[in-house]
Amino acid sequence: MLGLTPFMASIGAEILEMGAGAARARLPYGPKLVGDPDSGVVHGGAVTALLDQMGGAAVMAALDHPVPIVTLDLRIDYMKPATAGVDIMAEARCLKVTHEIAFVRGSAYQTDAADPVAICTATFMLMRGAQALRAPAKG
Template identity: 50%
Template sequence: MTATESDSSVMDLARFYLGDIPHIRELGMELVEVGCGDAIMRLPYRSDLVGDPDTGVLHGGAVSVLIDSVCGLAVLSAMRNPGPIATLDLRIDYLKPARVGEPLHAQADCFRLTHQIAFVRSTAFHQNPAEPVAAAQATFVIKGEGGGLAADRRRS
């Protein structure tokens, strides 16, 4: 289910998220889709995000920025009444180098939301989600109304 079908407020949230957070705007990240508890974002390839100038491969840190960002959006979109969130921890496995010159996508799924903590899984890939470049898991501390709503909203 995409936000346009289900809930225009999720779309407003995503627009704020991508437009008003300086570092997300600065990196030129784009929204691909957002649902209720899941999201996909895209990071265009840029030469100033390279970590190895000999090969042109993106810096792992740029991948972590994309993953942290899409995880945060998935958490916010899962909340009935979104409030401030903060990353508690983030673990990323770098499965293979990102390809030079190609945009990178990351999808995130908030698979459990309590009143205080959100649990998220994420993968980064170029075109095919079945060929991930990186896999991640994160938890967020949330303030606002959470409470396992992502699953409830999907069922309704």
């Protein structure tokens, strides 16, 4: 699951680390991410997408054997406006995996991990009965 999904690739996200139930990525600032053309600030949806992806990556990194997962719900608190022109980092940690559910916390920040632009809580469902996940192409 190291490969990037087509959407993550399309916005230029890069997975930096993945292992031991945690994942970290960088979203380099770019013009297509802008949600407010006056300020140049990144659209909240891009942060949502990055946190969803890192949450899923953290769950995959917590599993001994990969199974398909789907997001059940995702809550995001936007702690402060992002600064235009600055990359966004996102990290997520899988706190608990049961037979069917995985619980995740994550955050997105720019220069200081202790001063996040957004934090998230997400729950994923493990599709253990589903067909084994085939390895996606590395992106």
